[in-house]
Amino acid sequence: MLWHRLTVVLILVSTHVHCKRKNVLFLVADDMRPDLDVYQGRDSPSPVREKVHAPNLNSLAGKSLLLRRAYVQQSVCSPSRTSLLTGRRPDTTHVYDLHTYWRKAAGNFTTLPEYFKRHGYNTLGFGKIFHHGDASGDNDPVSWSEPCYETRPKVNSFADDGNSWRAVPTSLLNSNSLQDTVTTDMAIQKLKSIAPKARSGQEPFFLAVGYHKPHLPFVFPEKFLSYYPDQSIHVPPNQYAPLDMPSLAWITYPELRYYKDIAALNATGAPNTTLPANVVKNLRRAYYSCISYIDEELGRVLAELEHQGLANDTIISFFGDHGWQLGEHGLWTKHTNFDIATHAPMMIHIPGLTDQGIPTEELVEFVDLFPTLVEAAGLPSLHVCPEDSSKVDVCTEGQSFLPLIEQPKTDNWKKAAFSQYPRHSHGRHKLMGYSMTTGRYRYTEWVGFDATHYKPKWSVSSGAELYDHYQDPQENINLVHDPAHKDLVVKLSHRLHAGWRHELTTQHVPSIIG
Numbered sequence: 001m002l003w004h005r006l007t008v009v010l011i012l013v014s015t016h017v018h019c020k021r022k023n024v025l026f027l028v029a030d031d032m033r034p035d036l037d038v039y040q041g042r043d044s045p046s047p048v049r050e051k052v053h054a055p056n057l058n059s060l061a062g063k064s065l066l067l068r069r070a071y072v073q074q075s076v077c078s079p080s081r082t083s084l085l086t087g088r089r090p091d092t093t094h095v096y097d098l099h100t101y102w103r104k105a106a107g108n109f110t111t112l113p114e115y116f117k118r119h120g121y122n123t124l125g126f127g128k129i130f131h132h133g134d135a136s137g138d139n140d141p142v143s144w145s146e147p148c149y150e151t152r153p154k155v156n157s158f159a160d161d162g163n164s165w166r167a168v169p170t171s172l173l174n175s176n177s178l179q180d181t182v183t184t185d186m187a188i189q190k191l192k193s194i195a196p197k198a199r200s201g202q203e204p205f206f207l208a209v210g211y212h213k214p215h216l217p218f219v220f221p222e223k224f225l226s227y228y229p230d231q232s233i234h235v236p237p238n239q240y241a242p243l244d245m246p247s248l249a250w251i252t253y254p255e256l257r258y259y260k261d262i263a264a265l266n267a268t269g270a271p272n273t274t275l276p277a278n279v280v281k282n283l284r285r286a287y288y289s290c291i292s293y294i295d296e297e298l299g300r301v302l303a304e305l306e307h308q309g310l311a312n313d314t315i316i317s318f319f320g321d322h323g324w325q326l327g328e329h330g331l332w333t334k335h336t337n338f339d340i341a342t343h344a345p346m347m348i349h350i351p352g353l354t355d356q357g358i359p360t361e362e363l364v365e366f367v368d369l370f371p372t373l374v375e376a377a378g379l380p381s382l383h384v385c386p387e388d389s390s391k392v393d394v395c396t397e398g399q400s401f402l403p404l405i406e407q408p409k410t411d412n413w414k415k416a417a418f419s420q421y422p423r424h425s426h427g428r429h430k431l432m433g434y435s436m437t438t439g440r441y442r443y444t445e446w447v448g449f450d451a452t453h454y455k456p457k458w459s460v461s462s463g464a465e466l467y468d469h470y471q472d473p474q475e476n477i478n479l480v481h482d483p484a485h486k487d488l489v490v491k492l493s494h495r496l497h498a499g500w501r502h503e504l505t506t507q508h509v510p511s512i513i514g
Helices: 002-018 055-061 077-086 112-118 153-159 179-200 222-227 277-307 366-376 483-498
Strands: 023-029 065-071 122-127 165-168 205-211 218-221 314-320 343-349 358-365 417-425 429-437 441-450 455-468
Touching (some): 023 112, 065 417, 112 366, 179 205, 179 277, 277 314, 314 366
Antiparallel strands (some): 314 343
C-alpha cells in the first residue's frame, strides 16, 4: 500500500515540478442524493428507482475516482458544507443549524478555497458554496479573491406561487432565467476571462460553482419532464417507519409541509403516515427533473472548460451536500441519520490518474475532500487536528483518499464513517444522535449532549438503532434489541464512543500533535 501511495504522490509532485499547477473546478448541488446510473445495488438510495437522465454526471463519473459510499457529517446544508469546507466535524465547528457562523462560534478556521488562495490560486465562487447569510458571514469573504457571486431571489420568481414544485414553460424562460441558469452563465463568463492566465500557468484558479437545485421548491424547465413519463414513476416500497425505531430518529418534514400544496393535505408527518400516491409520484418526478436540469447546467461548465483548453490541467470534484428522503419510510427531505439522508454522491477527476474511471466501495467522509484536493494539487499537506483545535487555523479531521486511486479495494483504510444529528426534547434538553456506518451496519445512539463543551453524554441514553445493510439495505428493521445481536451492539457501541480518530489509517495522515 505504501508503494502505491508513493507512486501517486510522485506522479503528482512531478506534475507540479515540471508543469504548471493544476486548476480546480469545484462543483456542488444542493440536496442531490446519489440517484445516478453509477450507483447501483446497496449504493442506490432505493431499490425502486427510475432511470435518471444525467449524462454529464455519468460521464464525469466514468473518468473519476467515484466514491460510492461517501457520507456527510450532518444531513442538512450548513453543517454539512461547513464540515467539508473546513475539514472539521460539527462538534468542532459548533455548527448544527442554518445560522451559526463557525468563525464566531468555534474558531477562525481556514477554509478549502482560502487555503488555495493562500497558495497563489485565484479563488472564485458562484452560486451556493457556503450556506448563505449569517451561517457564513455572507459567503465567507476571506475565502475568495473576489466577492462570491450569488444570484438573488428575483430570478427565482417562478417559485413565488408557494407550491412545492413547478415545471416552467419554455415561453416564460424566453424572458426570464432560472437561478441556476444565471449561475452557470456567470461562471462561464468568468471562466473565459481567467482562462488565458490559467493556460499560461501564470495564475491557477479554484473555481467553485454551486447549484441550488434539486432543493425545494422543485423548479425546473418544463422540457425535463419528458424524461419522466407519468407511468414510469413509482412509489417507494417501504412507506412506513422502521420497526422498533426510537422516536428521536424521526422528523415530521416541516420543510416540505410548509408549501401550500402540501399544507392543503393536512399531513402531520407522523410515523407510518404517507402522502397520497399521486402526490408522491409528482414530487419524485419533479425531483428527478431537477437533477436533469442541474446535469445540463453542469455540463455547460464542463464543455466550456474543454473549449478553453483547460480540461487536461484541471482537477474536477463534484458532490451533493447530503442525501434526501423521497418518500422512503414515508419521510421527506433530510434532517435524519438514516442512510438515505447521510449518503451522498461524490467524485473527483484528476487528469492522468483517474481517466479510465475508478469506482470504490471504501467508506469516505465529507471531511476527507479538503485534504484530498490539497494533496491532488500538490499543496502542503494538512495535519490531523488535535483534540482542541480552536486555536489551530489549518488542520483536518479527515484524511486524503488519494490512496484509493491505486487501491480502490483495500484493508488499509478507515472502516467507519461518522454522522450526527441534533434533537430537542420538550424544548429543554438538547440531545444528539451519533451514527456510525461500517461496511455492513449502521449503528446509532441518541444521547444527551453537553452544549457547553460540545461533547456527548453517553450515559444519558434515549434510544439506539442497528441496521444490517446486507440483509436490510432500506433500514426497515431496527435490530438493536435483538438478543442475537447483543455482542455486536456492545462492540459497535465501543467503536462509536471511541470516535473517528480510532478509525483513521494514521500511518498515512501527518499529525499536528507530533
